[in-house]
Amino acid sequence: MTALFEARELGFAYRGRPxxxxxxxxxxxxxxxxxxxxxxxxxxxxxxxxxLGLTRPSSGTLLTDGSAFDSRSRSALRAHRRFAQAVFQDPYSSLDPRQSVERIIAEPLRSLGIERARAAVHQRVSAALESVGLPADAAGRYPHEFSGGQRQRIAIARAIVPNPRLLLADEPVSALDVSTRVRIIELLAELGSGESPLTVVVVSHDLGVVAALCQRMLVLENGRVVEQGRTDAVLSAPQHPYTRRLLASVPRLPA
Structure with a gap:
């Protein structure tokens, strides 16, 4: 079976740096x-x-559905935008305060040429809002009218409206309070459990988020993979000293 996404010996260096x-x-x-x-x-x-294709690797190969992805190709990059979407860390800065929620969520439909008819765009925006647990009338409001957790739901709705197969989330709950974090993690888990499952990659320093949401995990130290495997196996019996140090640094309540 062909993998959804594969990285082979990726390398990247910023100019003049290790x-x-x-x-x-x-x-x-x-x-x-x-x-x-x-x-x-x-x-x-x-x-x-x-x-995401925002940066080209210095070495190595990225593959989607078994085919090499070259971000230098405009057509390949456009197709990749439909394949993978992103949710970023700060829901307060990732949404344009001058635009309505409907225009924010509909942006990928317009920019990728997926849908232009007003009625069809409105229908897809409403469906995306429903998927993230927000009412349809939220479409006519503006970001400042929502809490941090609701804004992150709007950002997730924007990411899923073009029906991507891969969702890349960069510290998606770190800017939220504890109770809101739990609800956003539950939402991301629900999105990955439907009839057409959305595969989620979570970048996080919080091992609790990864344990709650991810079946597999990959541990990076100084740009190298030091350990990867089933999340439960890595967390219960870490093999690399760095992974053990990460686990040891997690705060624990006294018995």
Whole structure:
């Protein structure tokens, strides 16, 4: 069975600086969420940018459905925008305050040429809002009228409206309070469990988020993969000293 997404020996270096990523390889199957963890500077966000096609790797290959993806090709990049969408960390800065929620969510439909008829766009926006647990009348309002958790739901609705197969989430709950974080994690889990499952990749420093949402995890240290596998196996019996240090740093309540 062909993998949904694959990275083969990816490398990337910013000009005049040491490698940000080196020999990064992993396979992502449909419906099997992946958590990418590591400390600040480990290369998590750089890897996400490569997966989105925002940056080209210095070496190695990215494959979608078994075919190499070259972000230098405009047609390939356009197709990749339909294949993969992103949700970013801060729901307060990722939404244009001057635009209505409907225009914000409909933006991928317009920019990718998926849908232009007003009635059809409105219908798809309403369906996306329903999928994230917001009422249809939210479409006529503006971001400042919503809480942080609701804004992140709007950002997720914008990401899923073109029906991507892969959702890349960069620290999607770190800017939210604890109770709201739980609800957003539950929402992302629900999106991955439907008839047409959305595969989610979560970049996070929070092992609790990865444990709750991801079946597999990948651990980065200084731009290299030091451990990967089933999340439950990695967390219960980490093999690499770096992974053990990450687990040891998680705060625990006293007994």
């Amino acid at each position: 490698d940000a990523l080196a020999d990064v390889s992993f396979t992502l199957e449909t419906g099997e969420n992946l958590g990418i963890v590591g400390e600040s500077g480990a290369g998590k966000s750089t890897l996400l940018r490569l997966m």
